[in-house]
Amino acid sequence: MDFLPHTQRDIEEMLDRIGVGSVDDLFEAVPEGSRFSGDLDVPPSLSEPELISHLARLSRKNKGASDLICFAGGGSYDHHVPAAVRSLASRAEFATSYTPYQPELSQGVLQAIYEFQTLICEIYGLEVANASLYDGASALAEAANLAARVTKRDRVVIGESVHPHYAEVLRTWTSGLGTQIDVAAFDRSTGVVDWSSVDLEDAGAVVVGYPNVFGRLEDLGTAAAAATEAGALSIAVTDPTAMGVLKPPGAHGADVAVGEGHVLGNPMSYGGPYVGLFSTKLQHVRQVPGRIAGETLDADGRRAFVLTLQAREQHIRRAKATSNVCTNQTLMAIAAAIHLSWLGPEGLRRLGELCLERAHRAAARLAQIPECEVRFEGPFYKEFVLRVPASAEQVAGALAGQGFLVGPALGRWYEDLDDCLLIAATEKRTTEDIERLAEALEKELAGR
Numbered sequence: 001m002d003f004l005p006h007t008q009r010d011i012e013e014m015l016d017r018i019g020v021g022s023v024d025d026l027f028e029a030v031p032e033g034s035r036f037s038g039d040l041d042v043p044p045s046l047s048e049p050e051l052i053s054h055l056a057r058l059s060r061k062n063k064g065a066s067d068l069i070c071f072a073g074g075g076s077y078d079h080h081v082p083a084a085v086r087s088l089a090s091r092a093e094f095a096t097s098y099t100p101y102q103p104e105l106s107q108g109v110l111q112a113i114y115e116f117q118t119l120i121c122e123i124y125g126l127e128v129a130n131a132s133l134y135d136g137a138s139a140l141a142e143a144a145n146l147a148a149r150v151t152k153r154d155r156v157v158i159g160e161s162v163h164p165h166y167a168e169v170l171r172t173w174t175s176g177l178g179t180q181i182d183v184a185a186f187d188r189s190t191g192v193v194d195w196s197s198v199d200l201e202d203a204g205a206v207v208v209g210y211p212n213v214f215g216r217l218e219d220l221g222t223a224a225a226a227a228t229e230a231g232a233l234s235i236a237v238t239d240p241t242a243m244g245v246l247k248p249p250g251a252h253g254a255d256v257a258v259g260e261g262h263v264l265g266n267p268m269s270y271g272g273p274y275v276g277l278f279s280t281k282l283q284h285v286r287q288v289p290g291r292i293a294g295e296t297l298d299a300d301g302r303r304a305f306v307l308t309l310q311a312r313e314q315h316i317r318r319a320k321a322t323s324n325v326c327t328n329q330t331l332m333a334i335a336a337a338i339h340l341s342w343l344g345p346e347g348l349r350r351l352g353e354l355c356l357e358r359a360h361r362a363a364a365r366l367a368q369i370p371e372c373e374v375r376f377e378g379p380f381y382k383e384f385v386l387r388v389p390a391s392a393e394q395v396a397g398a399l400a401g402q403g404f405l406v407g408p409a410l411g412r413w414y415e416d417l418d419d420c421l422l423i424a425a426t427e428k429r430t431t432e433d434i435e436r437l438a439e440a441l442e443k444e445l446a447g448r
Helices: 008-018 048-059 083-089 107-124 136-151 164-177 220-230 240-244 282-287 330-366 392-401 431-446
Strands: 155-159 180-184 203-210 233-238 256-260 276-280 291-297 303-310 383-387 420-424
Touching: 083 330, 107 240, 107 276, 107 291, 107 303, 107 330, 136 155, 136 164, 136 203, 136 233, 136 256, 136 276, 136 282, 155 164, 164 180, 203 220, 220 233, 233 240, 240 330, 330 383, 330 420, 330 431, 392 420, 392 431
Parallel strands: 155 180, 155 203, 203 233, 233 256
Antiparallel strands: 256 276, 291 303, 383 420
């Protein structure tokens, strides 16, 4: 059965109303050579079982973390998502609800957002968190804009060891604002920035990876102190799973903490949807992007939850808005809140300890392979840089053929690290997994 949204009479009435002779006239601005002519070569329709079978065949061409043993790092990590998290987050009250504009109808969702904000404040050691942003990279860009509004300065100093994708999003996000982005180089022997020697004059924001893209632990305390002395705000780009074993950013003196929250209750899922975490000090609450859910009392004196602050352009004058973020990632944020609640303080600490232990075990084993070495000296969390005696891109491709997902190869971001791979080991990786990876890498390198 054909789907005909408009009758011929409907079309004629609309064209007459706007003063256009034909549908083709609507597209006269498109050059003739760019217009499609003829009939689309669309295959015949399929029944539901046929369509499911066809899509299944297409999906089998992909290889993911369920098909390969995943040691991939660089921002997306293979963490366990408890069945309870999936079950609760998929409830219709959460999965189908949009922005809770009517609090009298949305107390459940609003309270869940409020609990999410509370949990993020707790793990980051800061006082205010918003209802979430698109992802970790956009959260960083929003943090830089907050710093510019607070300090009245447009210079951002970002560590070269912050994830390059985050740096690119920062550049794109701030490109129309006249923001000056300066990069502080990392030490090639340690993989971290010497923040005590970085020029922060006139800087409005200082961006530090904690841990950084190499898994290395930057001296956040020194960076935060230097930023404060220079009149800038310090921004920590974090991995929230590390907060169970690391001192929180707020305790180091950081002004803002942002992070990628997919590692809490959300799958890798081909890069999204993810959830951006954003937390800062109470004094900056009116500069926070997006929305903040708050607690109040209703007309009868009962506890109630509402969207307390909504300083985005849909709600107030555009020139006064803190952000043009259109929505947030409520469903993913609720999943993260459920996961954090499920873990509790001890569970989060144990998760961090397992990631720490598995990554160091993998590093020690892989460093035993002839001509392989851990590239940077010093403590690291969950991932590390492995130098191999070959093209890292080629080695990663070969290991994928043997059933292991590793990387990314760092040469795509840093020319002097083209023989280096990122290797991550989460709580899901076993001693057997690590040994099998080592054997596969030894076999691959021996054949070269």
